[in-house]
Amino acid sequence: MTDTSSFDKALEQRLVAYCEIDSQSDEHSPSKPSTAIQLDVQRHLQAELEKIGASDIELTSYGALLATVPATDPNAPTIGFCAHVDTAPQFNAANVKPRVHRAWSGTDITFPDNADLVLNAETSDYLGDRVGDDIITASGLTLLGADDKAGVAIIMTMAEHLLSTPGLKHGKVRLAFTPDEEIGRGVDDALPEDFGVDFAYTLDGAKRGTMEYETFSADGAVVTISGVSAHPGYAKDKMVNALHVAAAITSALDEDGTTPETTDGTQGFTHIYAQDGGSSETTLRFIIRDFELEGLAERGARLQAVCAKAEADFPGAKVSCEITKQYRNMRYWLEDDMTPVDLARDAMRELGMDPKSVPIRGGTDGSRLTELGVPCPNLFTGMMEIHGPLEWISVQDMALATKTILTIIDRAAR
Structure with a gap:
């Protein structure tokens, strides 16, 4: 498997910092975004984007944060990457205290704020495949928020790598961080035009090597x-x-x-x-x-x-x-042009993965973006047991996801 350790530290630091910021959405609120606290994350990201040298940074009137990594190859397609900053309203997400279990040995993971909780390969079978990885959980009273702050961290780490590494050949890369995805209001009607991409990917999936291009309607x-x-x-x-x-x-x-x-x-x-x-x-x-x-x-x-x-x-x-x-099943549109799907599959194979695509029993911002004319399948991040206190993620899965989207960008410019 491709070495991804160069990204581990940045991803861990980013995810921990993002998860500590409360950003639950609220379906009962008519405002855009539905909760002002989501803008706390957006302003944090805005400052970070300025620090790493991104261009065209814009916090829109509807609460989405957009930015650009300028092209080094103007002939390559413009690719977008999207993740949402809100966390699910179904479970407590205030005062999240992330915990990093380094080089997890395979023993039970316990939670200091809830003695009744246990996380192991029996309660989450995929965890058994991640022995030796650095595992991040919350403390037992809240969800973690890796859904979808892991996607945010992956996209930010990708952008920093492109901006800090001279000589890389790539087209324009656009970033979009949306609010209110968890309540089905993540894609404002203005976003497709404001995003301005040929195609895009959401980073909002689970197990490594998975990509979804079929969702619920x-x-x-x-x-x-x-x-x-x-x-x-x-x-x-x-x-x-x-x-x-x-x-x-x-x-x-x-x-x-x-x-x-x-x-x-x-x-x-x-x-x-x-x-x-x-x-x-x-x-x-x-x-x-x-x-x-x-x-x-x-x-x-x-x-x-x-x-x-x-x-x-x-x-x-x-x-x-x-x-x-x-929203509607993105398959209805993607089956007419599988370019972003094929590109992602080829990138995963290049990195030694066997890509898996199964219908996702849910939806992403990509469902709505695809319907509005921006082909947008969904890529893995590693987040598991989402929307509850057992939520966890492997730092190494996040690093592999970062490498995957960098490979997609590279292949698109070849």
Whole structure:
């Protein structure tokens, strides 16, 4: 395997520093970005980009940070690299305390702030392949934030290498660090034009050697239930409890057997992830996922039918179901031009990897960018067990990802 040790120290230092900055997004916020704390990361990166000598540094009105590594070969294509700075709102991400387990021996990794947690090859099987690597985790009370600050660190380290190494032949390289990816709002309509690239890659993947060019298609749904309020002591034949209606909707969907905990592979699902309110009015929030547009439409129609039936079954209740588009399977566009996919595969093979591409049961900023005309598959970073307290990453995987994108840049200019 190619030696990547020259990048290890910079990647470790960057990831630890980035993860210590709280940057959770918030789907309930209408602002751009959804939380001001995401701009704390962007300003940190902006100063770092200025220090390493990047050009065209711009913090946009919609919260994305853009920059350029100027071309040394004007005939080579302009390639973009993208990562998101927000962390997932599903788990605590405040006061992250990263811990580096150097040259991990294969023994249990424990967490000083949560004695009940144990990370080993049984709780995360890929970890068993990384014996001897430097493993970074959080301390047990938070997620780590390697999703996707690992991608940010990899792109920054790549940019620093290009800017500090004379004589390298490459085209213009564009960097984009986006907010709000975790809540499906990472790609503003203005980003494709502002990015200005021939094609791009997100650094938002998992195991080394993996690249995704097929993702879920995704919609979101908000179901609002209005019941009939009455004093519970005198409620007979008067009250309609919105929570009972909500339970009926959830139960009907569970009977289909297509929830996240019962599906895998290329199966889609409908997932209720939040409920707010009480007996008079309650709101349910869903994500709807399928690899094919026909399946996505069928799942949306099924949810609407369940809501209509619930309204009919509970006279007096009012049930509305609003479905909004989120992103689409990037395969629909990439299969027409596989240039960035083939280039990445060739780069991985050059570095001794056997590239693997499987449909990703999720989405990236690349899903939306591809739909908007910027072909953008997703590359590995090494992050594992994301969105929870067992999240971890190998520094050596990050270094190999850095070498991969440098090889992509090099091959594109040959």
